[in-house]
Structures are given as structure tokens and as C-alpha cells.
Amino acid sequence: MKLKRKHRRLVFVVTGLASLLIAAGLILNAFEDNIVFFYTPKDMAEISIPEGKRFRLGGLVEEGSVKRLADGLTVEFTVTDLTATIPVSYRGPLPDLFREGQGVVTEGKMTAGGIFIADNVLAKHDENYMPEEVAEALKASGQWKGVQDGQ
Amino acid sequence: MTAEIGHFALILAFLTAIVQGTLPMIGAHRGNVAWMALARPASVAQLLFVTIAFSALMYGFVVSDFSIKNVADNSNSAMPMLYKVSSTWGSHEGSLVLWVLILALFGAIVAVSGGNLPPSLRTRVLGVQAWIAVGFLSFSLLTSNPFLRLNPAPLDGRSLNPLLQDLGMAYHPPFLYVGYVGFSMAFSFAVAALIEGRVDAAWARWVRPWTLAAWSFLTLGIAMGSWWAYYELGWGGFWFWDPVENSSFMPWLAGTALLHSAIVCEKRNTLKSWTILLAIVTFSLSLLGTFLVRSGVLTSVHAFATDPARGAYILGFLILVVGGSLTLYAIRAPLLKAGGLFAPISREGALVLNNLLLTTACATVFLGTLYPLFLDAIGGGKVSVGPPYFNATFGPIMIPVIAVAAIGPLMPWKRADLAGVLGRLKLALGGAMLIAAVVWYLVGGTAPWAPLGLGLAAWLFAGSLIEWAERVKLFRLPLAKSWNRARHLPRSAYGMTMAHCGVALVLAGIIGSQAWQVESVRLMAPGDSVEMAGYSFTFRGVRKLQGPNYSIDRGEFEITRDGVPVTRLYPEKRFYPVQQMPTTEAAIHTTWIGDLYVAIDESRAAAGEGDGAWSVRLYFNPLIPWIWLGAVVMMLGGLVSLSDRRLRVGAPRRKRSAVSEQPSPPEQPDPQAA
Numbered sequence: 001m002k003l004k005r006k007h008r009r010l011v012f013v014v015t016g017l018a019s020l021l022i023a024a025g026l027i028l029n030a031f032e033d034n035i036v037f038f039y040t041p042k043d044m045a046e047i048s049i050p051e052g053k054r055f056r057l058g059g060l061v062e063e064g065s066v067k068r069l070a071d072g073l074t075v076e077f078t079v080t081d082l083t084a085t086i087p088v089s090y091r092g093p094l095p096d097l098f099r100e101g102q103g104v105v106t107e108g109k110m111t112a113g114g115i116f117i118a119d120n121v122l123a124k125h126d127e128n129y130m131p132e133e134v135a136e137a138l139k140a141s142g143q144w145k146g147v148q149d150g151q
Numbered sequence: 152m153t154a155e156i157g158h159f160a161l162i163l164a165f166l167t168a169i170v171q172g173t174l175p176m177i178g179a180h181r182g183n184v185a186w187m188a189l190a191r192p193a194s195v196a197q198l199l200f201v202t203i204a205f206s207a208l209m210y211g212f213v214v215s216d217f218s219i220k221n222v223a224d225n226s227n228s229a230m231p232m233l234y235k236v237s238s239t240w241g242s243h244e245g246s247l248v249l250w251v252l253i254l255a256l257f258g259a260i261v262a263v264s265g266g267n268l269p270p271s272l273r274t275r276v277l278g279v280q281a282w283i284a285v286g287f288l289s290f291s292l293l294t295s296n297p298f299l300r301l302n303p304a305p306l307d308g309r310s311l312n313p314l315l316q317d318l319g320m321a322y323h324p325p326f327l328y329v330g331y332v333g334f335s336m337a338f339s340f341a342v343a344a345l346i347e348g349r350v351d352a353a354w355a356r357w358v359r360p361w362t363l364a365a366w367s368f369l370t371l372g373i374a375m376g377s378w379w380a381y382y383e384l385g386w387g388g389f390w391f392w393d394p395v396e397n398s399s400f401m402p403w404l405a406g407t408a409l410l411h412s413a414i415v416c417e418k419r420n421t422l423k424s425w426t427i428l429l430a431i432v433t434f435s436l437s438l439l440g441t442f443l444v445r446s447g448v449l450t451s452v453h454a455f456a457t458d459p460a461r462g463a464y465i466l467g468f469l470i471l472v473v474g475g476s477l478t479l480y481a482i483r484a485p486l487l488k489a490g491g492l493f494a495p496i497s498r499e500g501a502l503v504l505n506n507l508l509l510t511t512a513c514a515t516v517f518l519g520t521l522y523p524l525f526l527d528a529i530g531g532g533k534v535s536v537g538p539p540y541f542n543a544t545f546g547p548i549m550i551p552v553i554a555v556a557a558i559g560p561l562m563p564w565k566r567a568d569l570a571g572v573l574g575r576l577k578l579a580l581g582g583a584m585l586i587a588a589v590v591w592y593l594v595g596g597t598a599p600w601a602p603l604g605l606g607l608a609a610w611l612f613a614g615s616l617i618e619w620a621e622r623v624k625l626f627r628l629p630l631a632k633s634w635n636r637a638r639h640l641p642r643s644a645y646g647m648t649m650a651h652c653g654v655a656l657v658l659a660g661i662i663g664s665q666a667w668q669v670e671s672v673r674l675m676a677p678g679d680s681v682e683m684a685g686y687s688f689t690f691r692g693v694r695k696l697q698g699p700n701y702s703i704d705r706g707e708f709e710i711t712r713d714g715v716p717v718t719r720l721y722p723e724k725r726f727y728p729v730q731q732m733p734t735t736e737a738a739i740h741t742t743w744i745g746d747l748y749v750a751i752d753e754s755r756a757a758a759g760e761g762d763g764a765w766s767v768r769l770y771f772n773p774l775i776p777w778i779w780l781g782a783v784v785m786m787l788g789g790l791v792s793l794s795d796r797r798l799r800v801g802a803p804r805r806k807r808s809a810v811s812e813q814p815s816p817p818e819q820p821d822p823q824a825a
């Protein structure tokens with residue numbers, strides 16, 4: 001297997017290109033299915049999201065809206081951006097920072113009944129209790145009350 | 152007063168760094184020995200000044216001087232001393248000072264112990280280090296001064312974020328930073344070599360210890376961070392493909408590639424310009440990692456103190472470092488002469504494949520991590536890229552990496568016989584097939600990747616041991632002779648065997664915990680029992696206790712197996728009144744085959760139900776301890792390799808090295824250690 005320098009280099013170039021092509025294929029394939037968009041309740045009134053499509057819904061947990069169902073594990077609450085609201089149902093552990101009146105990001109799907117079924121609830125470890133997306137969404141809808149920046 | 156001394160020392164360190172970065176560099180260019188000689192005392196002085204600044208800041212935390220804004224924001228008089236001390240690097244400002252301290256320490260080590268380096272190279276390395284320090288110190292002084300005063304001073308501090316009041320915060324960031332900063336040495340050596348226009352085996356030999364040390368510490372740092380998230384977040388998971396995690400993982404991937412290409416560079420005097428490029432990329436990713444975590448540009452479950460206002464400075468600094476070094480690379484790299492020839496099927500070939508795949512894997516992580524940022528920047532909407540993306544891209548690329556890691560070490564340099572090598576690995580292949588078959592039988596096709604993953608882990612583990620057995624000619628020579636050979640194997644050979652076995656353990660842990668994790672989320676009243684994974688969990692209720700600066704709800708679980716008591720677990724829910732914030736402390740019982748993991752969430756009494764029931768989470772995480780065991784084995788492998796005589800005793804001078812660095816024939820047992 002005595003290869004000339006030129007051929008040897010060609011082998012490596014081809015291997016390199018092949019691994020890049022495979023990676024590009026994997027990435028494109030994965031991007032198609034696994035990119036999750038972020039919407040606020042107001043966005044959702046304006047655009048149509050296909051049923052069964054996963055996305056993130058963010059806003060504030062409406063005061064007085066958190067209800068625990070009888071099984072003790074399912075939680076229902078309303079996410080609001082102070083212009084529109086969406087009811088959310090979630091079964092599972094809530095993060096430590098989840099509370100009424102604070103920012104929250106939930107991930108899941110819309111049902112035909114207009115309820116958002118979340119399988120993941122994120123509340124940030126930030127002293128503002130305000131996820132960045134939610135803060136920006138509130139600013140965009142003119143409802144920002146000016147929590148000062150953290151540090 | 153102390154704070155002003157610290158601030159002043161930081162300014163002095165900044166000025167020293169400017170001097171260190173200019174005069175000696177000009178001296179090296181013009182051959183002015185006196186100017187060059189300035190680099191060594193300057194780096195020692197810089198270490199001194201930064202140490203003073205860091206100590207002053209730490210002193211402020213220890214005595215709870217709340218007139219310093221940073222202390223008031225991040226500490227509290229009620230916090231235990233350990234967390235007061237670790238708050239020093241708990242904030243963005245403090246973590247920058249820690250970064251610069253480690254940078255200055257490494258620079259001083261080169262200055263003091265780098266006597267065997269050619270003076271011009273040493274001077275330039277120290278010069279480049281100084282410029283990195285200038286970047287960080289000016290960032291600290293201009294945008295993130297840790298010594299700002301408050302007037303009037305508050306009576307008490309706002310306390311460190313409760314999630315950070317943990318041993319994890321005390322040890323995780325320093326280890327991570329030692330890793331990041333260690334790669335700055337590789338970067339400085341690379342840029343210095345580009346300026347000199349000269350890369351040879353001796354250069355690679357000087358760079359390897361720094362890369363090895365950085366890699367070992369980064370490995371441990373990442374493992375610690377993941378362990379911390381595992382018990383602190385209470386979700387039973389150890390890795391979330393979160394942007395902050397990814398930003399420490401990317402330099403690790405690139406650094407692992409660098410570690411391997413530096414071997415080729417040292418042993419075979421080839422792949423030089425690729426190694427230089429990797430050194431630049433690895434450090435650039437370290438910089439990106441440092442900044443991404445602290446700047447708040449990324450949305451993450453681990454993002455703490457954030458300030459987008461610093462973004463512009465960070466971006467500028469990154470562009471300068473990455474753009475500058477790549478421009479220099481573009482100009483200078485063509486001057487580097489290509490070295491020894493090798494066939495595609497050879498140890499060099501295997502290492503090149505390792506490099507291509509690792510950098511490709513790193514690129515997929517990079518894309519997934521930063522894509523939301525790019526899309527947002529061009530106004531494409533807010534998106535997130537979750538674990539499914541990373542599993543679908545990163546996973547498949549790592550399969551050949553692991554497969555080749557068992558084959559490569561058995562290949563000789565220059566040209567290898569693949570069939571022969573595979574023949575020597577037939578035992579490993581058989582073992583891997585057997586394990587895969589057993590796992591296939593156990594999971595029954597529900598998780599098709601589990602047999603593949605565990606089979607690969609077995610393949611790599613067995614393959615690494617076979618490689619060692621071949622070296623000592625186990626069972627082919629009398630045992631006493633094998634023992635003698637084993638004793639005289641270079642430590643770097645043991646380091647490689649350990650590190651590869653560690654990777655196999657980590658892989659087995661990841662696959663096992665993903666394939667067989669048992670989860671149970673439920674309401675439990677005192678006296679209730681749950682059967683899970685062959686264990687019986689009995690809830691004994693919750694007691695109220697008081698911690699130093701928090702109140703505790705401590706649950707008690709009695710765990711038995713077939714009626715025999717196994718252990719008692721005490722998961723906690725803590726509440727920190729200063730920040731009005733609860734935290735979850737999971738309780739974990741570790742066994743060789745898995746973790747029993749218990750966390751309590753919420754009392755039903757809060758919802759007006761008085762029966763003492765709590766919503767609890769129980770997990771059985773099979774093989775998960777192997778992840779951290781494997782990471783520790785990897786790190787130890789790195790350190791063992793670092794203690795190798797060749798790297799420890801002064802590397803030979805360039806003239807002599809040109810003779811002694813002739814490629815050795817493949818049969819020679821010793822110097823091909825990886």
C-alpha cells in the first residue's frame with residue numbers, strides 16, 4: 001500500500017468531507033424535528049400552530065390560577081402575557097421557582113380543546129424569576145413593569 | 152481599605168501585563184536580550200498582584216464587608232464560612248478574578264520552571280499569555296469591577312443564590328477554570344510557534360503536558376458539574392444538553408482532539424499545522440464557554456448572574472482573539488513543513504480519524520448550542536434546541552470514535568495491517584457481541600441503541616486491556632518477565648489505557664441509566680410503601696429542622712430489599728428566607744449497579760390537606776455511578792500520563808532533539824505511548 005503523497009492527501013480530504021457530509025445530514029434531519037419555537041399567548045392568537053406540534057409557551061403564571069387536581073400531581077394554571085391567556089395542564093414535579101405571578105416557560109403541545117398540555121416546566125434560577133424570553137415578550141406587548149437587571 | 156488595595160493591585164496587574172505583552176515581544180523580534188529578559192520577572196509580578204487582588208476580595212467575603220457591592224450582592228452574614236469563601240467566585244466579577252489568578256499562576260510556572268525552553272519561545276509564550284491577561288483584566292476593571300463600594304453600606308448582604316450554596320460551587324468552577332486556562336497555555340505556545348514560524352517535535356513535547364493537565368482538570372470539572380446538577384436539581388438526570396453544559400463540553404471535545412493530534416506531532420513530526428489550529432480552536436471555545444456562562448446571552452437552566460450589557464465587550468474580545476490568531480495562522484501555517492509520510496491505515500491514520508470525528512462532533516454541538524442565538528440575532532424568532540437534536544447528531548458520530556479507540560493503539564506507526572489488528576482483538580469483539588446479545592435479550596428491542604452502546608463500551612474496555620496485555624506479552628512470556636515489562640512500560644501507556652477504560656465506563660453508565668431508569672412520581676403519606684426495581688421504599692414522614700441560614704423539611708425513607716434493611720434516605724426541601732427561595736436536596740444511595748434516588752417536592756398540607764402527604768419522586772438509576780467513576784478514571788489516566796518521565800524531566804533541547812526524535816521502528820516496546 002505505497003501511496004503517493006498526493007493520493008494520501010486525497011484519502012484524508014475525502015474522509016474529512018465524508019464525515020462533514022454525514023454530520024450535515026444528521027444535523028439537517030435532527031433540526032427538522034427538534035427545533036422548538038417559543039411563543040407567548042399573544043403570539044398564539046395571531047398565528048396558527050398545527051395541532052401536535054411541540055413548542056414552548058412562556059409568560060407569567062396568572063395570580064390565583066394554580067389548581068392541583070385530586071390526584072395530587074396534576075397541576076392546572078394559566079399562562080398570561082397580560083394581553084392574552086392560555087390554560088395549561090401539567091403532570092409532574094414543578095421546579096422550585098415556580099410560583100404565581102412569576103415568569104415561566106412550559107414546553108408541550110396544544111390540544112383541540114385549547115388547553116396546552118405541558119410535559120416540561122422551566123422556571124429560571126434567577127433572582128428576577130423572569131425568563132429572558134418572557135421579559136422580552138412583556139416588553140414587546142408593552143406590559144413590562146421594569147424589574148431591574150440582576151447584577 | 153482592603154478593597155482599595157485589591158482594586159489597586161488589579162490595576163497594577165493590568166499595567167504589568169501590558170508591559171509583559173509588549174517590550175519582551177519586541178525584544179524577541181529584534182533579538183534584544185535585555186528586553187526579552189523582562190518577561191520572567193513581569194509574569195511573577197503579575198501573579199503577585201493578582202494574588203493580592205484575589206486575597207483582598209476573599210477577605211471582603213470572609214469578614215462580610217457589605218460596603219463592597221459584590222459582597223453585599225452575593226454573601227450574607229448568616230452563611231457558613233465555606234460558602235462565604237466560595238462566594239468569592241460565585242459572582243461574575245469574582246469568577247473573572249479567579250480566571251486571571253489561574254492564568255497568572257500558569258504564566259509564572261512557565262517563567263520560573265521553563266528554563267529548558269529556548270529563550271525566544273519562552274518570551275513569546277509569556278507575551279501571548281500577557282495579552283490574554285490584558286483582555287481579561289481590562290474586562291474586569293472596565294465592566295465588572297469586583298471592588299465597587301456601596302454608600303451607604305447595607306446592614307446585610309443579599310446572599311449567594313441558594314442553589315450555589317453547595318459544595319459543588321466550592322470545587323466545580325475552580326477545576327473548570329484550571330481546565331480552560333490550561334488550554335490558554337496550548338494557545339500561547341501555538342501563537343508563539345506561529346510567530347517563530349517553527350513547529351517541531353520538541354515544541355509538541357512542551358505543549359503536551361499543558362494540554363494533558365488542562366484536559367484532566369476539565370474532565371473532572373465537567374464531571375463534578377454534572378454530579379452537582381444530578382443531586383441538586385432533583386430531576387434525576389445528569390446531563391441536559393443545556394447551553395451552559397455544552398459550552399464546557401465543546402472545549403473538552405476539541406481539547407481531546409488536540410491531545411491526540413499532539414501525540415502525532417511529537418512522535419511523527421507531522422500534522423503540525425492541524426495541531427496548531429486545534430490549539431487555537433480549543434482555547435477559543437474555552438473563552439466562549441467562560442463568557443457564555445456568565446454573560447447571560449444564552450438561556451439556560453444553570454444561568455445565574457447575568458448582564459447582557461457586557462455582551463459587546465465580550466464579542467469584541469472574542470473577535471480579536473479568534474480573528475487575530477486565525478489570521479496569523481493563515482499567514483504563517485503554510486511555512487510549516489509537512490513531516491513524515493504515513494498510510495491511511497496506520498496509527499497516524501486512526502488518530503486523524505479520531506480528530507476528524509471529534510471536531511465534527513464538536514461542530515454539531517456548537518451549531519445546536521448557538522443556532523438559537525444566530526436565529527434570534529437575525530430576527531428569526533425564539534427557538535430552543537433540545538436533547539433530541541444532540542442525541543440524533545452527537546450520538547451517531549461518537550460511535551466510530553469509540554470503535555476506533557480500541558483499534559488505533561494496536562496499530563503501528565506509518566503502516567498497519569488492519570486484519571491482523573482485528574485478529575488480535577477477536578476476544579474483545581466476542582465479548583462485545585456477547586454483551587450486546589444479552590442486553591438485546593433484556594431490553595427486547597425497546598431501546599435498540601442500548602445493546603449497541605453497551606457492546607461498544609465492552610469493546611473499548613476489553614480492547615484497551617488487550618492492548619496492555621500485548622505490550623507486556625502477558626501469557627506469552629513467563630509471568631515474572633511480563634511483570635518486569637509491565638513495570639517498565641512508560642506511564643503514558645498506562646495513562647492511555649486508563650483514560651480509554653474510563654471512556655468505556657462513562658459510556659456504559661450513560662447507556663445503562665438511559666435504558667433502565669425507573670421513575671415514580673407520586674403522593675405518599677407517612678407509612679406508605681412503594682415497590683420499585685426490587686426495592687421497597689417506605690415513607691416515614693417529614694420533620695422540620697433549622698439549618699444555618701435556611702429552614703429544612705427533612706423526609707425519611709426506609710429502604711429494604713426482600714425484607715432486609717438496605718439504608719435510610721433523608722431528602723430535604725430547604726427554604727432560604729433571605730432570597731425567599733426553596734431548593735431541593737435529593738438523597739442518594741449509591742451501589743455498584745446503580746443509584747437509589749429520592750427527592751421530596753411539595754407538602755399537600757400547603758394545599759389545605761392535613762394528612763402529611765408529600766409529592767415525592769423516586770428513581771432507580773442503573774449504572775449511573777459509573778459515569779463519575781469513569782470520569783475520575785479518565786482524569787487519573789491523564790495525571791498518570793502527565794507524570795511520565797519524558798514529560799516531567801526537562802524536554803531535550805532542540806539541537807539534540809532533532810537526533811533523538813527520529814521515528815522509532817514499530818517493534819520497539821517503549822516510546823509509542825499515547
